[in-house]
Amino acid sequence: MKKINLSYIISLALSIFVALIIGALIMLINGKSPFIGYSALFSGAFGSKYNLATTFAKTVPLVLTGLGTAISFRSGIFNIGGEGQLYLGAFAAAYIGITFTSLPFFIGIPLAIIFGALVGGLYAFLPGILKVKYKIDEVITTIMLNTVAVLFTSFLVNYPFATTQGKMNGTEIIAQSYHLRRLVKLSTLNTSIFFMSFIAIVIYYLMEKTSIGYDFKMVGQNRMFARYGGINDKKQMLIAMVISGALCGMAGVFEVLGVHYRFLQSISPGYAWDGMLASLMAKNNPVGVVLMAIFLGALKTGSVSMENATSIPSELVMVIQAIIVLFIAGEAGFKDKFVLLNIKRKSKKAGETNA
Amino acid sequence: MAEKLIELKNISKQFPGVLANSNVNLTINKGEIHAIIGENGAGKTTLMNILYGLYEPTQGEIFIDGKKAVIKSPLDAIKQGIGMVHQHFMLLPSLSVAENVVLGSEPKKKKFFMDYDKAIEITKNLAQKYGFKVDPREKIEALSVGVQQRVEILKVLYRGADILILDEPTAVLTPQETDELFNVIRKLVSDMNKTVIIITHKLQEVLAISDRVSVMRQGKLIGTLPTQQADAKILTEMMVGKEVLFHDLHREKVSGEKVLEVKDIKAKDNRGLTVLNGVSFSLRAGEILGVAGVEGNGQSELVEVLTGLRNLEDGDYFINGKKITDVNPSNMRNLGISHVPEDRLTMGLSKEASLWENLLMGLQHKKPFVVKKIHLNKKKIFERTDNLIKEYDIRAIDRYMKVKKLSGGNMQKVVIAREFSFDSPILIIAQPTRGVDVGATEFIHNQIMRKRNEGAAILLVSAELDEIMRLSDRIITIYEGSITGEFKNKEVTKQTLGLYMTGKQNKLKGSEDN
Amino acid sequence: GCSSSKTQNGDSSEKTKVALVIAGGLGDRSFYDSAHEGVEKAKQDLGIEYKVYECRNDASLYNDQLVQASQYASIVAVVGYEFYDVVQEIAKEFPEVYYIYVDNEIEGIDNLITISYAENEGSFLAGALAAMLTKTNTIGMVGGMDIPVIRNFQVGYEAGAKYINKDIKVETIFAEDFEDPAKGKECATAIYSRGADIIFQVAGKTGEGVFEAAKEQGKYAIGVDTDQRYINPDVIVASMVKKVGQSIYDTIIKIQNNEIEKGKVIYYGLKEDGVGLGYGTDDMKQFVTDDMKAKLDEIKEMIVNGEIEVPTAK
């Protein structure tokens, strides 16, 4: 068990390393210095208190959407609709924040979070029920519902809930009592990271340590077996879907309460997709999701500083990122191939000694 | 002196962590029927897969007709005239019989398009030539395993194989089907002078059909001997490495209450056809009721209905005299039913999951394995896991090992261990020893009998008449979804059962009319 | 990103450092590129050096890029209404840095000068021109998204057209996407097929498709933000230019000579020549006749001295 994890970490590190080498080559070909590049990347991500804070600020939504993806994928129902759920959840929170302006923070904030999660969950319930009751592929429906949610919120913030001050396609600023405290000067890192950590621990506990998590896993691995064992597979899938949606909804909530203090028409640069990436790369393991989210967050902040500090254009940075992702995907394969080679070499020797 | 056809020279195969074959030297003579036996995981399939080009040996050479043969892929093997019928059928469910038979070298028209009519014709002719009854147009998914097996053999013959490898061909066959298969094999050898290698776990089959037999243990070839010089005892010892005693099962007198009863139940199969029309029987505590029947006559569906996996279209279902209205798996489990399903891989196990997870299924919501409603109590769970691994002697590295890495026999032990550990008053057991080696079979039979003697009510469905007759107290025969007869075990012969199983006789006429 | 290479050469010690922070990415051939021209011009004429910080419409980067820019430069040009909240926060954090915030209106922060354009006024002229050019009494507009800024173009455009011919039909479609030329083409085609013969595009890259449609249908189009005629002089008859670059350039000079009034909003309307029409270069075939231009100047005058009240979107 532990052993496996270790070898996984090692081969993962190796593949990332190889990817970075290739990235270095690309930089050299374009006459840039990999050393300057990567040191900028690294210091940009972890160099100072501010950079570190920025990195973690980025990971908050990734962790939440990532865990959302993980829990649904592990249960064998594929929620690709995180983005839509995030938008609706975010708007829901903003709605609370601009409507119940007189609530004290200790009521208002939980209310906003719960309402956002609820809305996100409900929006995931729809494709969920379509899947288990009517056998309609959830991958399509969730993809479609993403666009619907984005357009719908866009309507809301441009008509009924349009702000009156400044040209902004967003809602009004939420009441002061809803603002989550910023933790580090200049960075958007805020107390939502504590909420996030708490939620992450809960989800980890749920997925790894409870009978519910066990049921999810069994349904995802072999529905027949789960049903045979007395698990209500459809119900489990539905629950997983709703939890998934709620998590993505919360990701949106915290963008509003902690970062923008209002709902913006384009509030998410595709967090849910990055979250999904994190989850896939971590094979839907909750701890892995958190680590991968931090990794992706660092990569994002780092690469921004990289393109500012050095003269390496953003698109090149993007290419390098793509290669890193690709090699992480290849990790398992590389390992297997490597192991097989070893076996061959060993047995060749053995053969010779035999003969 | 028979002439050598195939020579395997010190073949070894190393899988990550497992040495599946080590320095195997095996000679197959022209025109012989050569049996290979060994425990689950002994390396039989691996060896044959190497000969068929599916695995590349980590070491060793293959000679055919004295010439060194390079077999890097099944295609090479086919070119060498080798054909293999695999342990798990290699047929495409969504395609027709004909399409499957010609798969890989389809007849073409305008040298680009598939020529279906030709394919069907070819299949017809082949089938006639070897006396198989199959409809070339049928889709595979609609066929019984027995027929599927014939399709597999047709496939091999269509590719013009002179050497046939059959990996556990009889594991899923009924006695009748087995006899038919053996006749075909003999015909192939005598009339068409083909050579056959057959893997099986059933010694009486080995003795019945083979000319020579090779025994494998833990990847090594222990020895090869002419079948005349062999008997069950010798072979078992060679396989297991120690003596296995087949003393008769000790059967206690237990007379228990009627715990399970069904009256005139009906059910449909997945295609919506009625497969159970009006089945009635009852089951007492402390007895084993054997259900004898040719595969595909409704016994699978019967089991699924009783365990709540298939919905009950009509009829009454009583447990401990109480009528069950809501028949679903979790309900039936709570009512004290344990179930050993016929197909362990698709229903009995999660191959991707670890041993402990597979053994936990069904208890994950029950004290003491869960505390505070949802918290899994790993300590207790692992305790139980390790005990079961010991008690049922499951050969595994540790409790974290993925079940897919176990051999079939051990996979089956996992299912048995889990279901028996519930101490449920009712056990519904289907094909408990399919594809399982002698030692494991003996072990499992003992466990079943132990349960009976402890007073469990057991419904045993098996395609193996021997198994049924060895274990059952009572036997019912099922044919086309209806019970055709009921017998006290000692008072009936295989032959009679055969007649009732095939509908040639029927005690309870009239039960068919409704 | 790219342009930062310009920092490498030359001793950066005494040169004034300027940062250009944009919400989207360079290469839109309109708004952001225009801003880029401004700082580039400043580099040529005033010998400043600059870096561009692109946010590529990623809301999570607005703050970070602005911070990095503020740490680098003494003058930060912030382009995009999206920065409304962020720029106010950050400006307070860096009192020694001057912020030129383009495309919104904020007052009362000493080191923050906002530049607001009267798109509606410029669009009024565009509308008037379209109304003069159309032979079918139907004109159209393709907007990138149904958002305040774009609607501000829309109202001006319609008012302008109606001013010339009060029963003219104005068809407007929002593509709800700034990056899909194919969609832009379909929107335009739909409008043309309904009888319009000239379309005003306010849709970023999506607008490229409008020009394609115009070419295919042999109809007219009006460009936006920069003088886009060069993209296809045969169908793009004029452009409603928003002189972002110019205004940034001017403001940089003002700042350097301390002529700036602190914390004010600078309006760039027709009066200030911040918006207007571009007719391309003389080597291009001209569709707008001189008396049309005369008429347009006349209208401009009336707007400047308030005889014409141009509506604003909210």
Place this chain on the structure above:
Amino acid sequence: MKQMLKEIFNLTLLQHTIRTATPIILAALGGLLTQHTGMLNIGMEGMILLGAFFGVLGSYFFGSSLMGVLLASLVGVIIGLIFAIFVVELKSDEFIVAIAINMFASGLTVFLLRSIFGVKGAFSSPDIVPLPRVNFSFLENVNFLDKIFNNHSIFVYISWILVALIYIYLYKTPQGIWLRASGEYPEALLTAGVSAKKMKYKSSIYCGVLCGFAGAHLSLGYLTLFSENMSANRGFIAVAAIIFGKANPIMTFIAALMFGFFDALGIRLQVVGVPSQFTQMIPYIATIVALFIVTNRQLQKHKKSKGERELA
């Protein structure tokens, strides 16, 4: 009211439908091949984008749209190969590989756009030779046929032909059977002496080429320019079409057309004054509704046929 309907439902609606559907059809035809070999390819988004760029590149430098298409397909082959190597050979998760390909594509195209053409954002030029349009004179005398089916860009017609060809390939040729088998039960195919891996590679490469076509059509047939991320989610719509059409070429074709239709409808409804956010939702909601209806009908049919068998 009647007038309004007239304004919406006219021939231009159908023209628009066909135009919008074509790139989706081309990509989806490729994607359904990989789908049959058991690989869901959401990397089509990036593959289309690359096709679009290299189409323009080829057409611009060689002054021939054919070269553009060739270059686009060549790149398609390479990307298809990469996808296959990672998914088939290294057993990587196809989602991750696809996501990587999408990132790679949007990065690389922007990079090359500037290093080759020296521009950012978008590149258009009179030197980009567009793909030819086709005009069937025999259609001209029937007005509505002429309007709907005439003088589209060549790939519109090619896409229709491809639907038929790929249908035949999949269901009427040995190769097609192997391709489907390699997804349904690779071991079975392997033991029949055909390499399932090879079929997966093939499908992935075909997919690359067809996405190359889709891209080239987008940048040389539909438009004559390249602009960053101009694939604008068509790859994902294609995925939806494939799942909708259960990877059957004809059903997928219909799904794509349907999507195109509702897209056209959406834009037209705007003209009669429905808020754009809602009109733009139409294709997406319509897809879900359609799915619901279709699957529901199937379920009903299933139940019914069960009943009939009962009687028999």
